[in-house]
Amino acid sequence: MGRAFVYVVLGGGVAAGYAALEFTKKGVPPGELCIISDEPFAPYERPALSKGYLLPEGKAPARLPAFHTCVGANEERLTPKWYKEHGIELVLGTRVKSADVKRKTLLTATGETISYKILIIATGARALKLEEFGVSGSDAENVCYLRDLADANRLVNVMQSCAGGNAVVIGGGYIGMECAASLVINKINVTMVFPEAHCMARLFTPKIATYYENYYVSKGVKFIKGTVLSSFDIDSSGKVTAVNLRDGSRLPADVVVVGIGIRPNTGLFEGQLTLEKVGIKVNGQMQTTNNSVYAVGDVAAFPVKLFGETRRLEHVDSARKSARHAVAAILSPDKADDFDYLPFFYSRVFTLSWQFYGDNTGEAVHFGDYSGNTIGAYWINKGQLVGSFLEGGTKEEYEAIAKATRLKPAVEDLAELERQGLEFALTISKKPPILPPADQTATTLVLDKPLYAWHATAGVIVAASVAAFAYWYGRRRRRW
Numbered sequence: 001m002g003r004a005f006v007y008v009v010l011g012g013g014v015a016a017g018y019a020a021l022e023f024t025k026k027g028v029p030p031g032e033l034c035i036i037s038d039e040p041f042a043p044y045e046r047p048a049l050s051k052g053y054l055l056p057e058g059k060a061p062a063r064l065p066a067f068h069t070c071v072g073a074n075e076e077r078l079t080p081k082w083y084k085e086h087g088i089e090l091v092l093g094t095r096v097k098s099a100d101v102k103r104k105t106l107l108t109a110t111g112e113t114i115s116y117k118i119l120i121i122a123t124g125a126r127a128l129k130l131e132e133f134g135v136s137g138s139d140a141e142n143v144c145y146l147r148d149l150a151d152a153n154r155l156v157n158v159m160q161s162c163a164g165g166n167a168v169v170i171g172g173g174y175i176g177m178e179c180a181a182s183l184v185i186n187k188i189n190v191t192m193v194f195p196e197a198h199c200m201a202r203l204f205t206p207k208i209a210t211y212y213e214n215y216y217v218s219k220g221v222k223f224i225k226g227t228v229l230s231s232f233d234i235d236s237s238g239k240v241t242a243v244n245l246r247d248g249s250r251l252p253a254d255v256v257v258v259g260i261g262i263r264p265n266t267g268l269f270e271g272q273l274t275l276e277k278v279g280i281k282v283n284g285q286m287q288t289t290n291n292s293v294y295a296v297g298d299v300a301a302f303p304v305k306l307f308g309e310t311r312r313l314e315h316v317d318s319a320r321k322s323a324r325h326a327v328a329a330i331l332s333p334d335k336a337d338d339f340d341y342l343p344f345f346y347s348r349v350f351t352l353s354w355q356f357y358g359d360n361t362g363e364a365v366h367f368g369d370y371s372g373n374t375i376g377a378y379w380i381n382k383g384q385l386v387g388s389f390l391e392g393g394t395k396e397e398y399e400a401i402a403k404a405t406r407l408k409p410a411v412e413d414l415a416e417l418e419r420q421g422l423e424f425a426l427t428i429s430k431k432p433p434i435l436p437p438a439d440q441t442a443t444t445l446v447l448d449k450p451l452y453a454w455h456a457t458a459g460v461i462v463a464a465s466v467a468a469f470a471y472w473y474g475r476r477r478r479r480w
Contacts, residue, residue, distance in 0.1 A: 002105075002113035005034040005089065007330070010096060010106065011122035011265075012037020014046050014316050015297035015323035017069025017078050019120055020088055022327035030087020034114065036106065039148055040093040042080045045072040047316050049152040050175060051348060054159070054182035061156075064149075073320055099268040101290045118330055121280060121288075121295040122323065123265035125314065127151075130170075130229070130258060137232040140240045143256045146175055155179075158255045159186045165254030167191070168243045170229050172199040174347065175259025177212070181349035183257070184219050191222040191251055193229065193243070203345065203356060205364045208389065211375055215352065224249060232256075262314060264299040277301040279312040284338025285329035286322055294330065296322040305340045306406065307359055307386070317344045342406050355398050358387035358405040365414050367421030376401070376422055384408045388425060397422060400429040 007023065009016045016035050020043070023033050035043070045067045052062030071077050083090050095109040099119075106114045127147040130138050137143055142162075144155040159182075167183045169176045172194030183190045192199070198209035213223060224245065233242035233250075243251045264279045274281040274289040279301040286294045286302060297319035301312040321341060329336040346355045362381025368374050368391075379387035385408055388401035404425040411417050417424055 002115065004115045006032040006117045007034070007120070008106065008114060008116035009033070009035045009120045009122055011124055012039050012041070012043050012092065013122060013124045013297065013319070014043065014069060015122040015124070015319040017043030018320045019122065019296070019323040019327050020078060020083065021070050021075060022324045024086050026327065026331050028331070034089040034091060036091045036094055036096060036114065038093065038095045041149060042078065042083060042090060042092070043069045044149070045069055045316070047072065049149065050146055050178040050182065053152050054156065054179070054186070056186050059185070072316065096268065099272070101269070101272045101293055104292060117292065119293045120326055121269065121293065121299055122297050123268070123299050125262035125264045125298040128261045128263055133260070135229055135231065137234065137240065140232065140234055140238055142239050142254065143258065145258050146179060147262070155257065159183065159188060162254035163187050165189070166252050167255045167257065168193060168251050168253045169257045169259065170194070171259035172196060172201065173259055173261070176257070178347060178349055179257045179259060180216065180221055184221060188255065189220065191224060193224045193227065193245060195226060195228050197225060203360055205366070205377060207366050207370065208375070208377060211370050212352070215350070219350065262298070264312070266299060276310055277312040281310070285333070285336060286326035286339060287329065294326045296326050302339060304343065305338060306342060306408070311343070313343055315345050342402060344402070352391060354389065354391040355393070355401070356387065356389045357402045360387045362386060363414065365418050367418055378417060380411050380414060380417070383410055383412065385411055390422070397426070400425045403429040
């Protein structure tokens with residue numbers, strides 16, 4: 001028993017939805033595209049799970065079908081009906097247990113074989129479990145992770161049962177910070193525990209982190225840093241009642257939320273495709289080492305042209321744009337340039353909203369009033385701006401720091417950059433683009449004098465030479 005398709009997307013997350021929309025925009029006929037997902041839902045905007053989905057009933061929490069893709073980018077909302085109308089086969093609630101890239105087949109857990117001509121791997125990542133760090137207890141009914149809709153429903157049910165109670169959030173990254181904010185909004189007391197010196201340690205500087213931690217403290221959140229979970233106290237009904245930390249602390253708990261990182265889902269392709277950065281290595285077309293297979297989203301390790309190195313990026317923006325680029329490369333390989341992506345991360349918690357572009361390497365230069373509403377930072381590496389962060393900006397200001405980061409302007413005086421602050425990005429972003437010589441990448445190079453007259457003269461000389469040669473060659477052929 002089996003089915004065959006021209007294009008198969010393996011995975012039903014954000015990237016799958018954006019790939020589907022791109023396929024239809026480019027005119028792929030009905031019946032040629034299939035999406036396989038182990039979730040029983042059509043692709044949806046995953047960021048909603050840690051934001052709108054966790055709001056209390058009085059604040060109109062987000063629910064499907066409201067956040068099916070591609071509403072996150074202000075595009076069409078792709079409901080199950082939309083897929084049916086466009087002749088796209090949704091194979092939902094189905095786990096693929098093996099893949100054979102040489103034979104171009106996938107085998108599902110039900111024994112069905114699905115073959116393809118082109119495969120897009122959009123398997124995303126899974127949440128790391130406590131057991132992988134030597135701690136048992138993930139199966140307790142009030143221990144929650146947050147990766148898919150089933151996780152979100154479980155967390156909502158637990159929160160509703162313990163309003164006014166105590167929550168312990170394990171981890172100080174994206175999930176930890178966003179879930180902590182949602183728990184507070186649900187009137188639950190929150191303690192955050194993580195081993196690093198400050199929250200969002202992979203991205204934030206200590207100064208930026210302090211700004212957010214102080215805001216969270218003002219909302220009642222407590223922080224315990226520099227230690228980790230060692231064990232749970234569990235009652236006879238299977239519920240966690242307390243969290244024990246390695247530093248000897250014991251925290252009462254009615255709900256535990258675990259956000260300790262993710263791991264890309266590469267298992268089906270290990271030994272068949274080249275892996276890099278814990279993900280599947282692809283080129284600038286998102287094509288793997290097998291020319292019939294592409295990879296996008298969290299699972300793809302792709303070359304970031306701006307920095308000249310391979311990266312694997314865990315964020316929804318990368319998932320959306322890499323999926324679209326892969327489809328464009330598949331359908332028009334001769335027209336598609338290499339993926340030229342500016343790394344982008346954002347978050348919204350409470351009334352706060354920040355955006356980051358580029359890379360956080362080199363020296364950080366902070367600007368803004370860190371006791372106020374708008375703060376920011378630049379990262380300068382080898383004399384060039386490589387990263388920008390802004391909290392509380394306007395649409396124009398966010399666009400300005402994005403454009404400035406992509407331009408990578410030279411920066412010599414860090415004190416002057418700090419003094420200018422946001423104005424630096426606003427000024428840089430309004431300058432007309434300067435095309436550097438082919439062997440240069442800096443955006444600060446300028447030509448003192450226009451070369452248009454020289455170009456015109458050279459063009460006339462070349463044209464005259466070609467005409468003279470053509471005349472001589474024609475007369476010679478006639479003599480033959």
